[in-house]
Amino acid sequence: MLCYAARPHGYDPDKCVFEVAVYELYPPGEEPHTEWVYTPADDPDWRTVLPQDFTNMAAVQQGMKTRGFTGPKPNPYRERSVVNLHHNLASYMGTGAPSEPA
Incomplete structure (x- = not known):
């Protein structure tokens, strides 16, 4: 499985x-040793x-x-599970449903 994410670099928006x-x-006991590698x-x-x-x-x-x-x-279709999660979290925390910005 290939997963990737982009996260902030300090406070630099660029x-x-x-x-x-x-x-x-991997089977138990056969896991390889891994490490993070910087790749240009x-x-x-x-x-x-x-x-x-x-x-x-x-x-x-x-x-x-x-x-x-x-x-x-x-995305209203592809990310509907994320929208549902946020809706349920907002309901659980009593903060109301997410709303469109004014």
């Missing part, structure tokens, strides 16, 4: 820490999919700085 992890199941964005070991994401990041970041950007919104 940078992020991009983490990629590959998960694989132009490394050929990334193959084809992730470099496409790397090049898209600059355009997405630029779009997020426009006046028309009102904030990130979940």
Whole structure:
């Protein structure tokens, strides 16, 4: 399984820490020793999919700085489980349901 996430790089809005992890199941006792490795964005070991994401990041970041950007919104179909989780958390915590920004 290939998983990746982008998280803030301190307080710099123009940078992020991009983490990629590959998960694989091993029989008990046969797990290999692993360690985090820094890989430059132009490394050929990334193959084809992730470099496409790397090049898209600059355009997405630029779009997020426009006046028309009102904030990130979940995809109503693909991320419906996330929307449902947030709705249930808000109900449980008594904070009300998420609402559209004014």
